[in-house]
Every structure is written in structure tokens, then in C-alpha cells.
Amino acid sequence: MDEAQIRESITQMLTVRRRDLAECETLRRWLTGQAGTPEVPKGSESEIKHLAVVAKRNVIGMVVDTFAQNLGVVGYRAADEAADATGWDLWQRARMDARQDEVHRPALVYGLSYLVLRPLVADGPVEWLPRSPRQLVALYEHDDVSPFPVCAMEVWVQTVGGVKRLRGALMDDEWVYPLDLGTVADLARTKTASLSHVATAAVIDDEAAFPHRATYDGTPVCPVVRFVNGGDADSGPIGEVAPLIASQRALNEVNFDRHIVSRFGAFPQKVISGWAAGESEVLKASARRVWTFEQADVKATALPAASVEPYNAVLREIVEHIAQVAQISPAQITGQMANLSAEALWAAETAQQRKLDAKRRAFGESWELALHLAVETTSGQDTVPHGAEVIWRSTEARSFGAIIDGITKLSSQGVPIDLLMPLVPGMTQQQVKAIRDRLDVDYTPDAIAALAATPLLAGSGQE
Template sequence: MADSSPLKLAKELLAILDRDEARLQRIDNFIRGKHDDPYMPPQADDEYKLLAKRAVSNWMPLLIGTPAQALYVDGFRPGQPSEGLPKASSSTSSAWKHWQRSRLDARQAAVYRGALGFGHSFVLTEKTKKGVISKGLSAKKTAALYEDPANDDEPYAALTVTAWPKGEAPGKARMFDARYEYAVTFKSLSDLDSVRVAKGKLHGSTECPVTRFAAQVDLEGRTVGVVEPMIPLQNRINQTIFDLLVAQTYTSHEVRYATGMAPPLLMEWVDENGNVTTDPELAVDSRPKLGPDGNPMPAPINHNARRFLFAEDPDVKFGSLPAGPITPLIESVDMSIRHLAAISQTPPHHLLGQIANLSAEALLAAETALSRKITEFQSLFGESWERVFRIAAEMEGDTEGFDDYSGEVQWRDMESRSLAQAADALGKLKEQLGIPARGLWKRVPGVTQTEYEDWEELAEEEDSVAQLATALTRATPSADQAPAPPGSEVVAA
């Protein structure tokens, strides 16, 4: 950071996008099904090329979607002040209003899918006319600079492209540092001399408002998603399926043959002048039709199961060649898919569709690796969301919320179990371990932040009514405690 001028930062960030463009585009191609072609002979015809296109079996969206569909934030619980007393529910409501205003219930999935696919994605928090909102940014259009990319959550500068160069129109981008936002223009990612940076304006935070969501970060600061390590396996599967299609097309059927018999020739009509004609009335003779090589062309034979082959020459022999086996190729495809499942920590039955005769214990064991991977993603993405909530709180003027490093996001419980099973388990936790019932509300399957806050309000109303009824009961004497009427005497036994 010897030279941290806005122009220098903009050039460095655009250079990062230029450096990573080819790698990220290759990952994007594999996600969209644009894979490397399988090996084909140099003189491959159109039929081979068609089989190569049909051999693409894209597993990448499934590798991304399986963990992404288990990642849903349902609430945010702020930390506690130094006195140890819980915060008021208004803090939670304020943070959750920002979430709902940003429509992140639906848009959070795109952030996770981008991070799982490319290795990282970003979220920008900014002030708008509707209030403070957060939105996802693609890794293909966004870059960030860190002093320590392996350990820092806060970048000291970030840039996102809003419009790519088109013709004479320059590209446009937005750059952020710890205080200001800058408008950047450029002619191309590689032409750094064309970069121009406008005067900055305050964005409302004391930190860069761009937050990175990384699926995996090593100590070198490199991010890796679930797609890039699987590209060699995906190519292997495509090659095996291509070989299967070739074998299925050319060798999986019996080939019938006839020996000692010349095939019938394709004939054409000629007129009295020897010219080819299509009018039968003008035809006076016929002759074999010659091909481009000058040789007679054989007539096509229309043969099917209802037609009978015969020959007048007794030396003609008919026979058939057996079909080639394709079972080894099918087994090879299954083996490659199992390798893909093992390396990507995806349950095999998610990829192979084989779920028959599996007990509950076997299914649980098969899902263990996936559950651990999802837990890791929740830890990584949860820290990023907590920074987003802190930045949003500062932009809204909530200094206490900005200094809250103890807040936690609440992830939806995606385990497959019925509500009755969950209720039974939660009831045992309350009765046998003495956990307060309110502390278990968050663990009810499917409960949202809004429902949780509604329950708290209803519980407070019920507590108020119960306290009022208790106070009235204590203030009202019962019949056996009523005072004796005036003039009455008490007779001792």
C-alpha cells in the first residue's frame, strides 16, 4: 500500500479481473454445460461431432445446488451488551428489516451459488432512497484487495464493473475504499492507461462496504469452489459417455451380411439422345447411375423385420456379426460418478438415483460427509453475513450494532424429520434437561425470524395477563378469609 491513490487502486483491481478472466470463464462454461470436447479422430465426420455434443452430462449444477439448497438464513440474533443483559427485540427487528428490505430471503441463494461455483462472491451494502440495502455481486465482475487475504474480512478497496466496454463506449465501474465511492471508466481490462477515476463521495461507513463470501480460503488467500477441482472428473465422465455412444451406435447391433451376391445398382432413364430424363414417356433405355468417383452407385436396400432376403444364386450366403458389449462402458460410467461423489462429498444416491433398500441408518451415514461440508459453509458464510449486518447498522446510524461482534445468523434446520419428531425431541430437552421453552423456539423446524418475534410478543402479552390475574387474585380475599360482620362474637371451642 505504498501508493494507495484511487487511480492506482483502480488499475490494480482491473488488472486482477483481467488476470482471473480466463479461469473464471472456464469455470462458468462448465457450470453452463460448455465442456471440453472428448477425444475424436482427426477425420471425425458430422456424426461423430453430434455424438460428442450429446455426450455432455453436466454434473456441475448438482454439485453446487446440493449444498446451496441447505443454506438458508432465517434470522439474526445480536450479541449482548457488557452488562450481560439481552438486547431489546428492536435491535433484532432493525437488522431484520434491512434483510427484508434487501429481499435477501430469495436473493441469498445467488450469493451462495456464486461462492460455491467460482470460489467466492461479494455482497455490497449501500444507502438508497428506500434505505440501506445489500445485494450480491458476481466474482466475474468484482475484485477486492486485502492486506492479508487469508485472514482479513475487511478489504481496503473493492471494485465492481457495472457496464463492460462496447464499441466506442467505455466500461463503467464502482470502486469503494474505507470512506469513499469512486466512479471509474476504462476502455478494456488490459488497457490500464485508459482508466479514469472521478472524485469520490462518502458512502456512509468507516469500512469498505463490500463483503467477500468465500467457500474455501487457504493460508495463501486463494479461494476454491466446488467446480474447478471436479473439471478433470467431469471430462472423464464425458469421454466415457462418448465412447459408450459410439459403441452403442456402431457396434451394439448385429450386422447382417451377404456374400456371393452383387448389390443392385441405382438406375437412371435416358432418352433417344442419351440424355438423362425423369419423364418415363421420353425414356428409351436405362443405365447405371454413376457416382462422383465415376463408379456405379448401389441402390439403397430397404430392409426391416417384415422383409425376406432371397437370392437366385445357390452360392450366396447370408449371415450376421454379433453385437459388441457395452456393459463395461456402463460400469465405467458408474465408477467415474462414484469417484465424483466421493471427492465432492456428495452422497452417491444423489448422483446415481439408487436409494432402494436403504435403512435410515444407512441414509444418515451417506449424508454425514455432506452435512459436515454444509456446516463448514455455514461457518464461513455466517461470518460474512455478520459483517454485512454490522455495516448496515453503521449506515443506519446504529453505532452499537456496528460494534456488535457477538451477533450470529440463524440457519434454517434442513434435516428431514417430521414436526412430531422435532416436538418430541424439544419436549424432552425441556423436561429432562431443564432448558427453558423459549430457548428452544428457534429450533422448531421451519420457524422464521418474523414468526419468532410474533411468538415473543404473544408470550409477553400472555405473561402480562397472567401477572395481572395473579395480582387481582391476591388483592381479592377469598370467602373463608372474609372479615366477620359487625357485632358477631367468636366462641372458643
């Protein structure tokens, strides 16, 4: 791109970033429980205001955690291969076993996230850089079908001499252009219509620009892979937070009402009519078992304590509704779980597993795109594996005994046991490889029968 195209792209992406930042900040506040404080009338006592703050009962974060903790890539291979395909070594080298959550979680919260695969300096190694919509803006020719953007811009804050400056990197299908977008304060004061002036004043260091070398099937591409949580062509990407905001607000308000009742009305109220006294006298009277008054027209009565159970019932109903909308088991939010069998747990999590499968399909395609891009950029087009797909960790509630029984029956029919080992809950690819290397046998029915007939303990007396 020439300088005019670069500055035009900066203007477009700064405009998109300003719009997206406001939306992302709203979603982040609901996720962390900072938003949703029930409103109180003006002039309310400080105690009432305090109750409004502590009454927030955030469950949105639990919903996001439920899905994030069940999304884990553990392998990358073709269906007819026992070993992981080329590219898994790059995944391991980038420590993505631990860092993949940095991609999944922003997608769950904001609806989409990104993975940048580029060198940080000229001729440097390809780095795997997870980015949220708060950190990266990408422009696509066709939002719904284009696998790679036309251009993208990373943005971060860097403190220079005590002043916070907005630094960035603009990427097209060949080059990375380092940017200095000015101070954070100046950009915040700039109106949207004047963002073109920021782009005009941006410092573009042409000498520091360098090629990122990213290619896909031999074609240069912008090295950004998008991960979409869900949505459709009309609404666009949507995360797990936005659909739950209304229910979360209702939950907070009902809980606030319950706090008010429990603080001021959950005990018998003593009422004295026809008698006025100071605060100290009222406290003394409240502590007495027997009250006496000189005035003949004084009447003392008591009101029954208010019950919080109706509020508890409403809270349970709202929590169940949130679980239904989010398609997770209510036990994930309430923490209440009876002594259930594996089959009962599986039935309770059926909707959650269906939704997880949809997320794994969407995220899996993006991970395969990223692995293809990483392999081709690092080693060339000839080394790209064909037909390989990512393998997800199984988190479904299933009976361990039933799984082992099924594996045993399949292996007895000639299915190679090493292809069945990943079906064992909690079995990682490294453990599968270690078991395969340790046994080093031909997994045929005859071999399995021979192993079963071989004494396992020396000196057992069997010949």
C-alpha cells in the first residue's frame, strides 16, 4: 500500500475501533459484575446504596467460564493417522496448550477474537499472538466468507516519558507497518468525524516496515485468523454475554429487594403508637421484656417478620431461565447437585454439549486455518498436511466403565487400540504416544488375546 492508502485504512479502522470499544467495554463490565447496580431513589441513605452494590449476583461470568473450561484442543491429525500432523510441533513451541484460552475467552465474551501469526521484527520467527476486538481491528472484503482480512491494525498503549501513547502495527497481505497514533488523551478527545486528522498526523516509519511472509496455498494473505463464537448474517458475531444482560439485570434487582427485606423486615417489627421518645429511650425500650408507659392512650403492637422465600423462588426462576438461554446445566450456576449417576449428569448436560459441539466446529475450522498458515509460512507449501483436523478434549459426563467396555469390544473386532485411546476421558496426546511407544505391539485381536493370556505377575505359579 502507498501512504495515501495506509492513512485511509487507518481512518477506517480507528472509526471501527471507537465504535467497537464502547460495545466491548459494556460487555466487559457486565462480565466482571461492574455493571448492573440496581437504581435507588435520589437522597437514599448510604446503607441503601451499599445494599444496591452488594446485591449484584453475577452469573454471566459463570456461563463464560463453563464454556471456556470445556474448550481445549489436544491434537491435530488426520483421521487415518495415529501421529499428530505437521504443525502440532509449532503449536507446542508457541505454548498454545495453555494460551489457547486467550483466543477462546474473548470470542465467548465479545463474539469474536483473532490470532495474529507474524514475526515481531524483520526476519524473525513467526509468533502466535492472541488478540481481542479491543486490541485489533480487521477489515474484510466479504465479512461472512473471506477467510483473511484485506488489512488489519493492532493497537496497544505504550508509556513513553510518563505519557501514554497509542502504538500500532498495520498489516496488509505483504507488509507490517509500525505506527505511532499520538497520545491516548488526544485520541480520546478527537471526535469521530475528525479521526482522519489523526490518521494524517500518524507517524508511519517506512524504514521500519518489514514483510511478514504469510502465505496460504501460495497466495500472500494478511496473517490474521478470525474466531467467531456464533451469530448469523443479520446480527453478526454475538457472544455469550449480550443475550444474558436483561436477565442479569432482573436478577440483581430482585436480589436487591431481598436484601432490603432481610435487612429491615426479616424480624418482628415493634410498633408503639401514642408515645414519642428520644433515640436512647427507644433503644432501652427495645431491649426490655416488659414495657410500661405512663400515658394511658399508648398502644404497643408487633408486626410479623417478612419472609424472603418469595424472593428466593423468583431468584431460582431467573437463574433457571438464564441457564436455559445459555444452554448450560443449572447446577453450573447454583452449585446444587444431588447424588446423580453418570447417565443422569449426561442427560442434564445434553444441551450444553450440543452447544459446545457447535463452538468446537466453528473454532476448529479457525484453528485448522491457523495451523495451515503457520506451517506454510514457516516451512513452505509442500509441508502443509492435508485432511488433518484439530482434536478437542472430551469433557462429556460419561461412565468410565462404559467407555472402556466399548473400547474393548471395538478392539476385539480389529480396530487398532491406539486409535481408540483418545476416547478415554482425560487421555492427552502425549499420554497416547507414551502408551503406544511403551507397548510397541501389533494391535490385532490375536495380539490382545495373547496379552490377556500372559501372566502379568512373575512367580504367580502359572506356566
